[in-house]
Amino acid sequence: MSGEKTYVEDVDRAFYDFRNEEKDVYRVRSGLTEEIIREISREKNDPDWMLQFRLRALELFHRIEMPDWGPDISGLDMDNIVTYVRPDTARMHTRWEDVPAEIRDTFERLGIPQSERESLAGVGAQYDSELVYHSVREEVAGQGVVYTDLESALHGEYADMIRQHFMKLVPPTDHKFAALHGAVWSGGSFVYVPPGVTVEIPLQSYFRLNAPGAGQFEHTLIIVDKGAHLHFIEGCSAPKYNVANLHAGCVELFVGEDAVLRYSTIENWSKNMYNLNTKRARVERGGKVEWVSGSFGSHVSYLYPMSILEGRGAGCEFTGVTFAGAGQNLDTGCKIVHNAPETTSYVNTRSISKSGGISTFRSAVVVTPKAEGAKAAVSCQSLMLDDQSRSDTIPAMDIRTSKADVGHEAKIGRIPQEAVYYLMSRGLSEEDAKALIVSGFAENVSKELPLEYAVEMNNLIRIEMKGAIG
Amino acid sequence: MSQQIVNTPIAGTFRWLKAGGTEIDVPAEQNESYYALLEKEERTIVLEDDAAAVLFRADLEKGSVLHLIQIRRQDGGPEGLTRTDVQVTCAEDAQFHWYRVVLGGDATYDNCSVALRGEGSSFTADIGYRLDGRSRYDANCEAIHMGRRTESAISASGVLSDRAHKLLRTTIDLRRGCAGAVGNENEDVLLMDETVQNVSVPMILCTEEDVVGNHGASIGQPDERLLYYMASRGIDAETACGMLAQAKIEAVIGKIPDAQVQARVREQLHGGDGGEEA
Numbered sequence: 001m002s003g004e005k006t007y008v009e010d011v012d013r014a015f016y017d018f019r020n021e022e023k024d025v026y027r028v029r030s031g032l033t034e035e036i037i038r039e040i041s042r043e044k045n046d047p048d049w050m051l052q053f054r055l056r057a058l059e060l061f062h063r064i065e066m067p068d069w070g071p072d073i074s075g076l077d078m079d080n081i082v083t084y085v086r087p088d089t090a091r092m093h094t095r096w097e098d099v100p101a102e103i104r105d106t107f108e109r110l111g112i113p114q115s116e117r118e119s120l121a122g123v124g125a126q127y128d129s130e131l132v133y134h135s136v137r138e139e140v141a142g143q144g145v146v147y148t149d150l151e152s153a154l155h156g157e158y159a160d161m162i163r164q165h166f167m168k169l170v171p172p173t174d175h176k177f178a179a180l181h182g183a184v185w186s187g188g189s190f191v192y193v194p195p196g197v198t199v200e201i202p203l204q205s206y207f208r209l210n211a212p213g214a215g216q217f218e219h220t221l222i223i224v225d226k227g228a229h230l231h232f233i234e235g236c237s238a239p240k241y242n243v244a245n246l247h248a249g250c251v252e253l254f255v256g257e258d259a260v261l262r263y264s265t266i267e268n269w270s271k272n273m274y275n276l277n278t279k280r281a282r283v284e285r286g287g288k289v290e291w292v293s294g295s296f297g298s299h300v301s302y303l304y305p306m307s308i309l310e311g312r313g314a315g316c317e318f319t320g321v322t323f324a325g326a327g328q329n330l331d332t333g334c335k336i337v338h339n340a341p342e343t344t345s346y347v348n349t350r351s352i353s354k355s356g357g358i359s360t361f362r363s364a365v366v367v368t369p370k371a372e373g374a375k376a377a378v379s380c381q382s383l384m385l386d387d388q389s390r391s392d393t394i395p396a397m398d399i400r401t402s403k404a405d406v407g408h409e410a411k412i413g414r415i416p417q418e419a420v421y422y423l424m425s426r427g428l429s430e431e432d433a434k435a436l437i438v439s440g441f442a443e444n445v446s447k448e449l450p451l452e453y454a455v456e457m458n459n460l461i462r463i464e465m466k467g468a469i470g
Numbered sequence: 471m472s473q474q475i476v477n478t479p480i481a482g483t484f485r486w487l488k489a490g491g492t493e494i495d496v497p498a499e500q501n502e503s504y505y506a507l508l509e510k511e512e513r514t515i516v517l518e519d520d521a522a523a524v525l526f527r528a529d530l531e532k533g534s535v536l537h538l539i540q541i542r543r544q545d546g547g548p549e550g551l552t553r554t555d556v557q558v559t560c561a562e563d564a565q566f567h568w569y570r571v572v573l574g575g576d577a578t579y580d581n582c583s584v585a586l587r588g589e590g591s592s593f594t595a596d597i598g599y600r601l602d603g604r605s606r607y608d609a610n611c612e613a614i615h616m617g618r619r620t621e622s623a624i625s626a627s628g629v630l631s632d633r634a635h636k637l638l639r640t641t642i643d644l645r646r647g648c649a650g651a652v653g654n655e656n657e658d659v660l661l662m663d664e665t666v667q668n669v670s671v672p673m674i675l676c677t678e679e680d681v682v683g684n685h686g687a688s689i690g691q692p693d694e695r696l697l698y699y700m701a702s703r704g705i706d707a708e709t710a711c712g713m714l715a716q717a718k719i720e721a722v723i724g725k726i727p728d729a730q731v732q733a734r735v736r737e738q739l740h741g742g743d744g745g746e747e748a
Contacts, residue, residue, distance in 0.1 A: 069482035069490075304484075335484070364484055369664060387646055387679040394483050396671045397689060402661035405690040412644070412676045412683035 018109065018239055020102050020210055025128070026086040030213065031079045034058060037183055040084045044151055044186060049163065057172040057182030064176040071300045071329040071358070076274045081246050083184040085128040085211040092131045092149055103127050110237065112206050119450060120233075122147045124205040126218055129186040140199060146192040147203055150219050153190040162190065165221055169252040169280045169308075177248045177276040177302075181217050185250065188218035193228040195256070202231040202264075202450065207249070209238040209273075215246035222263075224287075226256040233264045233453065237297065240270035247273055247298070253281035255289050257311065262290040266453055268460060269297035271327050276302050285311030285340070292448045293320040295332050296460045304362060306335035309343035309371075320349040321445040323461065324357030324389070333362040333395075338371035338404070345375075348444050351382040353389035360392040365399075365406060372403040382412040383441055385434075435462050471495045476553060477581050477610035479639040481673055489637060489671045492608050494579060496523050496553055503527075508534035508564075514731055519543065519575075523553045530564035532588065539726060540580075541738050542572040551577035562588030562617070571722055572599040572607050572628075573739065580609040586620035586648075593621075598722035599628035600715045601636060612641040615681070619650035627722070629715035631662035637669040642683050649680040657687040658718075662711055 026043070028036050037058050041051040066073065093099050096113050107113060107125050116123040122136030124147070131149040140147070146158065154162050172182035189205045209216045224230050238245060247269060255261045261281070269275050275298035281289040291305045307316035316336055324330040336345045351359040361380045382391040393410045415437050423433035439446070439458050446454040478491030502521040506513070506528040512535040517524060519542045530536055540554065552575060558566045572578050584593040593613050601607055613622030624640045642653030655672045674683040692714055700710040719739070726732045 067485070069485060362483060364487055382674075382676070384676060384679045384681075387649075387677070389677070389679075391676045392481060393674040393683075393685070394481055394671070395673075395685075396483050396487050396489055397669065397687070398487060398489075399659075399661065399668045399670075399689050400666070402663050402666060402691055404661070406687070407689075408670075408672070408685065408687040410672070410674055410683070410685040412674050413681065414679045 020106060025088055025211070027082050027211070027214070028084045030082045032058065032061070032083065032183070036083065040184060040186065043084065043086065045155070047154065047159075050154065053167070054183050057179045060172045060179035061176060061183055064179055066176055067302070070302050070331045073274060073276070073300055076244055076246060080213060080243065082211065082214045083217065084186055085214045086130050087127045087132060089132050092152070093133050094135050096133060099133050103132055106208060106210070107133070107206065110206065110208070115204065119201060120204050121199055121201045122203045124149065124189045126187045126205065126207045126216070128209060128211050128214060129216065131187050131189070134189070136203070143197045143199070144194040145197060145199055146190065148190055150188045150190045150221060158190065158192065161192070161223070162221065165223065165252065165254060166219070167250070167252070169254070169282055170250050170278050174278065178250065178278050181219070181248050181250045181278065184215070185217045185219045187216075188220045188249070191222040191230065191232065193224045193230045195226040195228060198229040199231070202233045204233040204235065207234070207236040209245055209247065212241040213243040213245065215248060218249045220249070220251040222252070222261065223254045224256055224259040224261045227258045228256065229260045231262040231264065235266050237268045238270040238273060241272050243272065244299075245270070245273045246276065248276045250277070251279035253289060255281055255283040255287040257284045258286040259284070260288045260290070262292065264292040264449055264453065266294045266457055267297055271297065271299050273298040274300050279303070279305040280308070281306070281316070282308045282310055283314040283316065286313045287311065288315040288317070291318045291320070291334065292445060293318070293332070294445050294457050294460075295320070295322040295330055298330065299328060301330040301332055303332045304335050306337070307345065308337045308339060309345065310339055312340050313342045314340060315343065316345040318345075318347045318349070319445050319448050321352070321442040322349070322359045322361070323352045324354070324359035326355040326357060329358040331360040331362055335364045336366070336376065338365075338367040338374040338376065340370055342373040343371055345377070347378040347380070349380045350442050350444055351380070351391055352385065352438060352441065353382070353391040354385035356388045358390040360394060363395045365397045367399045367401055367404045367406065369401050372401055374401070374404045376404070376406045378408045380410045381441070383438065384412065384414050476579050477608055477639065479610050479671065479673065480612055480641050480643055481675055483671060487669070489639065489669055492579065492637070494551060494553065494577075506536065507531070508536055510534055513537070514539065514728055516731065516734065517554070519552055522551065524555070526554065526556045528558045528566070530558065530560045530566060532562045533564060534561075535565045535567075537567045537569065537727065539569045539731065539735060540571070541735060542575050542578050543738060551579060553579040554581070556580070556582040558583075559585045559587055560591035560593065563590045564588060565591065566593045568593075568595045569722055569726055570595070570597045571719055571735070571739070572601065573719070574601065574603070574605050576604070577606040577608070580611070582611045583614070584612070584622070585614045585616060586622065587616045589617045590619050591617055595624040596722045596725050597626040597628070597638075598719045599636065600719060601628065601630050601634035602632045604633045606635045608637045610639045612643060613653055614643045614645065615648040615651040615653060616645050618648060620648055621651065622653045624655045626656070627658045627718045629660045629662060629711070629718060630666040630668055633665045635667045639671040639673070641673040641675060644674070644676040644678050644681045644683055646677045648678050651678065651681045653681070653683045655685040657689075659689045660692055660711070660714060661690060
């Protein structure tokens with residue numbers, strides 16, 4: 001076999017990269033002003049406290065500095081971003097037949113209604129700034145599970161619960177894009193699982209950003225009450241444009257005593273997207289949050305789901321894979337705060353870089369003096385597929401009690417040539433051999449996903465691997 | 471006094487961790503500066519900690535070997551803070567070995583940056599510390615791999631008790647062109663009291679495909695089974711922990727290749743009983 005490298009152009013990502021013409025949509029002007037915030041608030045029929053919240057967040061956005069420690073985001077000009085785009089539908093629907101044909105077709109092509117029929121307990125579908133479809137199976141609703149859009153919840157019987165929890169875990173003071181989110185948020189889902197209820201099959205929200213030059217700022221708020229169990233899946237994609245798009249969503253998860261929440265994400269934004277998303281969970285005594293995260297898309301990502309282990313025996317597992325290809329700078333990882341005794345965390349991540357892509361694993365494990373008996377283990381592995389790419393591992397551990405046990409291991413390397421030769425000797429092409437090895441490398445994530453999503457993830461890897469042989 | 475930001479690592483991380491560069495007041499007096507140029511020779515240098523701020527630079531030409539030993543004693547040496555900045559470049563097959571022992575002092579700030587430019591050059595760092603009271607140790611150690619088949623191994627091991635604070639950033643920077651390079655980082659920290667603080671930021675940066683970078687860290691209490699075994703031999707927990715701390719320092723000293731220098735270092739550490747423990 002020749003040791004020379006062969007480069008093949010990327011295949012197109014037609015599965016995700018289709019777009020609809022914008023027609024009859026309502027959009028605010030680009031940029032960020034008080035008038036625009038008031039306009040969004042009016043459009044959404046906010047209660048007054050929410051308008052005031054948005055305005056305070058806008059002030060903070062203007063005051064807080066850009067992050068200076070991560071990937072360059074100077075290409076993101078907020079003056080060119082449209083922060084609210086309402087699609088061509090008057091309201092959210094509960095039957096796919098009622099969703100406008102073009103939008104319905106988009107989600108059909110993404111396989112959402114099919115997944116709903118086959119393997120989901122409920123689905124929310126957001127198109128640009130608004131939820132266009134939301135439905136939950138009767139038997140799940142019958143258990144008392146609430147799964148609806150956040151705006152409806154804000155005006156209904158859960159209004160107080162929303163006010164009590166909204167942006168309490170991720171306050172707008174947290175960072176510049178949390179402030180932005182607080183000012184312009186729109187869409188997203190609210191889930192409440194009552195005490196002791198187990199939702200047997202997952203709920204899914206899918207976020208599609210179709211409008212060029214727009215931002216998507218959905219807010220997901222999930223409360224899993226004492227002893228309840230839920231698996232929530234988040235998917236996202238967008239067609240590629242020549243202008244920058246922005247995603248600055250926010251996810252807040254409240255996991256009650258002895259409750260378990262698994263939050264899975266397959267993120268496949270287009271490669272003109274700035275993905276500056278914030279996700280955070282607070283876990284009470286004996287509860288557990290499990291993050292399963294696949295990051296494949298976007299031009300630049302800052303994504304570090306945070307788990308605050310607040311009750312004795314609370315736990316967190318973070319399993320992630322990041323695949324950075326040409327033109328991508330994906331800065332991903334997680335943050336964990338052990339703030340109670342006997343809390344545990346386990347982090348297991350994989351990063352893959354190819355064709356000039358940059359992947360960075362960045363993490364923070366903090367063990368406070370309250371966390372006697374805490375245990376934390378972090379394992380991150382990175383794979384370099386060529387010498388044009390970059391892979392960085394930047395973990396940090398801040399330990400403030402002696403009664404803790406913290407372990408960390410990291411490894412960076414390339415695909416073992418012996419494994420490639422072996423597979424080729426069994427009849428696989430070099431490309432297929434490498435794709436198989438990379439799929440195996442990412443198995444930590446795929447094995448945690450429901451079958452359909454694991455297949456999707458492996459397809460994404462296969463598509464990405466078409467771009468590089470050698 | 472002059473205010474400086476020291477120990478800024480090559481890559482930054484979350485601002486709220488405050489693990490980037492550290493702002494300190496460095497006394498204007500008591501500054502010392504050393505420069506060594508080694509040409510195909512092996513040399514051992516022991517830097518005494520009698521200056522507040524030390525700049526040590528060395529260029530190691532082909533095949534040269536430099537052992538740099540630095541001790542911060544528990545007593546003696548300057549009061550207040552000391553700051554050391556070590557900058558070394560290694561040409562082909564050159565080796566730089568840094569042995570650093572910190573046993574106290576109000577605050578010790580170390581920066582050690584080694585550029586492995588030449589093919590086959592290597593860098594090892596062995597850092598041992600035993601901190602108590604309100605001692606602070608703040609360090610940044612980086613191996614910059616530029617040449618082919620370069621190797622680095624950064625190893626830190628220590629014990630924190632009372633209100634001691636340690637912040638260690640280590641970086642293996644595998645740059646494009648360093649094919650065949652191997653970098654390893656390893657850290658082992660024992661925490662003895664509730665009031666200590668340990669911050670570790672072990673980074674691996676990589677822009678080359680054909681390399682290996684590894685990091686491993688273990689932070690926590692002494693192994694219970696070990697303490698149990700010691701107790702069964704009549705050694706109480708406090709004594710056992712003291713022995714563990716001593717063992718970590720001895721492990722660093724034991725790596726110094728010259729027995730006479732080892733004895734001299736032990737003499738510094740123990741005030742005259744050097745050599746007897748060798």
